[in-house]
Amino acid sequence: MKRIEQLFTQFLPTDPEKPMDAGNRGKSYAHFKRTLFLIMLLIAMLPEAITAGIGYYQYRNLLLSEEHDQLLWRLDGAQKTIDAFIEGLQSLVKFVAEEERYSALLEKENLQVLFDRLKEQYDGFVDLGIIDSSGVQRSYVGPYDLLGRDYSKREWFHKVQEQKVYISNVFLGFRQIPHFVIAVVENIPGTGDFWVLRATINADTLQKFVTTIQTQATNDMFLVSSARQLQTSSKYHGTVLSQYDKPIDKNGVTAYRENLENRENTVFYASSVLKNTPWTLILTEQDYVHKEEWASFKLRLILIFAGSSLVIILIISFLVTILTDRIRASDEKQLSLLAEAEHSNKLASIGRLAAGVAHEINNPLAIISQKSGLIDDLIGLSQPFEYRKKIRETLAGIQDSVIRCKNITHRLLGFARRMEVTLEDIDLNQVVNEVSTFLENESLHNRIQVQTILEDHLPPVRSDRGKIQQILLNITNNAIDEVGCDGIIRITTASGSASVQIAIKDNGPGMPPSVQEHIFEPFFTTKEQGKGTGLGLSITYGLIKKLGGTITVDSTVGEGTIFTINLPYTPPHTEENNHEQYAVTDC
């Protein structure tokens, strides 16, 4: 919990326990703004991204599942058609091999008639043979001399006895033409013996049939043996009897896909074992039907996501900017109030100290004045003597010095006294004179001329003398810092209809507009680090506002700066002014 608090404090732009300079404060707000933006973006975008992601995968799965089902449906259709074809062939062979026809078919002529009839049905029949139970071919019609051939050792001969019907894989045989065999077993009535009818069919027949049922939507369709030898030609896997390089599921119907991420080469495979045959039907699809639908969905999803993200970013950016600006303004206001209070307290302390010192000095000063006065009185009453004149001159010198000291202490006391005064009628010309007297020494040392051009009979303003003094001191002090040696500062007063104007003009280096814009902001300073707090003009601005006045700055680089203050004849009537308490009440 504490850790979270620490993290939170780090993230906030201002920490009341840590003072910060203006540069770091600026960085801190930028950091706050950036972090807040990222957090809000995360909060807003995360659900959107999750929703979009779920939508993406759900829809993809839906399409894939639909494609899978469609492929299986097609496979099922194709399988049924091929099953029917094979069954047709089997039935035909079984039909001609009726039990009682064994003896008749041993005659080659009869077998020839039967073979001709079969060829009428299916052109692919190559030969026809009758084999007895010992495996010897007893009768044969076809292009080869196979009569008397012994098949008893052949695998198919045993399989046909077990299965009653046997269909072989496609093989080349003597003619080097791919073909397959259908054989059926029949009993010889009354003997318990059996005979076998064996028909050889060109693989072309199978190929033609498969090609016929292959629809436009289907990319490739072919048969493979259990030993993965192609039984019909494939568009992508080679011609008949080529080796098929993919795995086959021998247990039933299955479908799978390859290279799903790379849509260009996506291939869907579906396979099904054909019953009563050694074959498996394989169906493949490239770039399946939903490709365009999927692409359009993705495009729409991206557009919606990008659009809403843009709106979110704009809104968040707007909110974060407003929030940061508000916090910043509030912080600055708080800081400037604190700084102003601190500054006032500091002045009050200085005032108290000055008053104390002045008071302590005034008493011995009064004694010096009276004692030297008494000496002078006594010398005045005495007879003339040698050094009388010299001593009286010296005493006059002492009196002069006393007067100088008195002026200093009275000025100090006046400064302190004014801290406690609230509203009174003030002659601004007098305040200007006081301030310029106050700065006399400093300006003299820097060979700066402080000129005053004061309007005669300036109407008094009802205001706070101490604050006006502070305002003028701040601005004039700044001007002294700016103009440097041999500079000229001119303070003018003029009366207007509702206010009195005081203008303080210097012939210093001036300020560019970028500096003028920020000059009244707290902590803004152009002085070297450590020389200025950046608070003087901000406090001045606050004081003038408080007195109901205005201050403007006009500056030209290379020519100088004019601060123009307007103070109303009477301050605006506000609660603040009515109840304001001043920090200094006693000196």
Next chain:
Amino acid sequence: MQLLIVDDEVEFASTLVERLALRGIAASSANRGHDALAMVMAHRPDVVLLDLKMPDLSGLEVLAGIKAIDSTIEAIILTGHGSAAAGIEGMEHGAFDYMLKPVDLTVLLGKIEQAYRKRKAG
């Protein structure tokens, strides 16, 4: 004219008494508030020069005491204390005027003269 100088600075008060005497003004001094009140009670001076800060009684308390004894006695507050508020308060309590140390004797004499005239007129 009888003048009383009330100030805890003995050197100041005594020197001033001497200088006034040279000018033919009968002045006496008191360095404590209570002494001052006793002297006012005994001699009823015309004008009192009054310091504001003293160890036993404040100038304002002494002023109140003087005015209680004889409200026609005029007091001029003469102090090194710089607060205008204290001066104004003194005036409110019946002081004739308010002056800051160190003060030029001629100016002070003028002020004393005014106060004396007021006392005589009142």
